[in-house]
Amino acid sequence: xxxxxxxxxxxxxxxxxxxxxxxxxxxxxxxxxxxxxxxxxxxxxxxxxxxxxxxxxxxxxxxxxxxxxxxxxxxxxxxxxxxxxxxxxxxxxxxxxxxxxxxxxxxxxxxxxxxxxxxxxxxxxxxxxxxxxxxxxxxxxxxxxxxxxxxxxxxxxxxxxxxxxxxxxxxxxxxxxxxxxxxxxxxxxxxxxxxxxxxxxxxxxxxxxxxxxxxxxxxxxxxxxxxxxxxxxxxxxxxxxxxxxxxxxxxxxxxxxxxxxxxxxxxxxxxxxxxxxxxxxxxxxxxxxxxxxxxxxxxxxxxxxxxxx
Numbered sequence: 001x002x003x004x005x006x007x008x009x010x011x012x013x014x015x016x017x018x019x020x021x022x023x024x025x026x027x028x029x030x031x032x033x034x035x036x037x038x039x040x041x042x043x044x045x046x047x048x049x050x051x052x053x054x055x056x057x058x059x060x061x062x063x064x065x066x067x068x069x070x071x072x073x074x075x076x077x078x079x080x081x082x083x084x085x086x087x088x089x090x091x092x093x094x095x096x097x098x099x100x101x102x103x104x105x106x107x108x109x110x111x112x113x114x115x116x117x118x119x120x121x122x123x124x125x126x127x128x129x130x131x132x133x134x135x136x137x138x139x140x141x142x143x144x145x146x147x148x149x150x151x152x153x154x155x156x157x158x159x160x161x162x163x164x165x166x167x168x169x170x171x172x173x174x175x176x177x178x179x180x181x182x183x184x185x186x187x188x189x190x191x192x193x194x195x196x197x198x199x200x201x202x203x204x205x206x207x208x209x210x211x212x213x214x215x216x217x218x219x220x221x222x223x224x225x226x227x228x229x230x231x232x233x234x235x236x237x238x239x240x241x242x243x244x245x246x247x248x249x250x251x252x253x254x255x256x257x258x259x260x261x262x263x264x265x266x267x268x269x270x271x272x273x274x275x276x277x278x279x280x281x282x283x284x285x286x287x288x289x290x291x292x293x294x295x296x297x298x299x300x301x302x303x304x305x306x307x308x309x
Contacts, residue, residue: 033159036082038093039066040278041139042113044290045149046086048174049167050156057082062284065253066277067202071095080105084155089114091122092136111155113148114138120210123203123218137275139290141207142182146175177291185212185298192305197273198240200259201251204275214305219258233261240266247304249273253280271300 032055037043043058050056057078060069079085080103087096089112100110119134138144153171157164189212197205202220209216219228219236228236240248245268250259252274263270276293301307 031160033084033156034082035084035086035156036079037085038087038096041145041276041290042086042088042148042152045145045174046084046152046156049149049153049171051170053160053163053166054156058284060278062279062281063253064278066092071099076103079103080108082108083159084109084111084152086111086113086152086155088112088136088138089119091119091134109155109159111151113151115151116147117144120206123206135203135206137204137207140205140275141211142178142185142294143211144207145178145290149175149178181291181294181298182211184295188298188302188307189214189305191309192302192307194245194305196243196245197249197301197304198236198245198247198262199249199251199273200256200262200270201249201254201273204251204277205273219262228258233258233265236262237265240268246306247271249300249304251275253278271304273297273300273304 032053033050035046035050035054035056036059037046037056038059040058040060043056046054046056059071059075059078060066076099079099085100085108087093087110090097091114100108114136117138119136119138122133122135139148149171153167156167195213196215196217197209199205199216199218201218203216203218205216205218208214217236217239219232239245240262245266247270248259248263248266248268249271250256250273252272256270259270262268274293274297276290279288
């Protein structure tokens with residue numbers, strides 16, 4: 001039923017977009033490229049690449065959980081009026097491709113940021129994530145993040161060739177920062193007593209776990225809507241006790257009730273592990289960055305995995 005309602009919602013959005021496009025205008029008062037992005041990592045990447053030569057809009061309202069987001073008519077108007085639209089891929093935003101097909105703006109450059117990335121299979125499957133789905137949380141492998149940066153950079157350079165060198169230089173600097181962060185993770189996580197992330201949220205850290213040789217055990221599937229069964233929780237509690245695990249990680253922007261249950265049943269402490277799909281309103285207003293969020297994650301991972309300096 002959820003998918004049927006979503007399809008009707010998409011149809012309504014596309015119709016609204018077609019009507020809105022009768023008054024479509026390009027922004028002729030600024031040399032900035034107008035960019036619409038779906039998720040926070042894309043927003044932050046585009047900001048760092050384009051800097052003062054882009055105007056970037058985050059489609060996902062601050063504080064909204066990404067997997068439950070459904071676009072409204074106003075969102076499709078924003079996309080249709082943009083010069084560049086960036087999304088993560090069909091496994092993260094299944095609605096995006098349908099919307100793009102209904103847009104009349106032929107000058108819009110559409111960027112699938114997952115292009116060129118070798119995605120890993122999804123571990124959990126349900127009605128919303130059928131068998132064969134791939135894990136969409138690609139930005140949590142920093143090599144993948146570099147590819148996403150390159151995909152965005154090419155689109156900006158195509159839209160404004162006169163500033164291509166500027167975009168590529170900024171992209172190179174940002175990719176260097178990602179490399180430095182990757183080295184920090186490799187160094188810190190190679191000195192840990194524990195190698196298991198027990199996550200009281202959905203399965204978001206598969207890429208990070210694979211890159212740094214960590215076991216990722218999540219209470220939920222790829223979507224926060226995939227509720228674990230009572231048996232799932234019993235098995236997790238038994239596993240936590242058997243391995244004498246001291247910390248449970250919880251996710252951003254969703255209720256931590258599952259992590260709280262696990263923590264209460266096992267007498268463990270809780271730590272935030274933020275997949276950075278989106279920001280709280282406060283963090284967005286304070287201009288939090290993807291790199292800062294990932295560095296905060298590393299500090300909590302060092303505590304939770306009992307790493308030595």
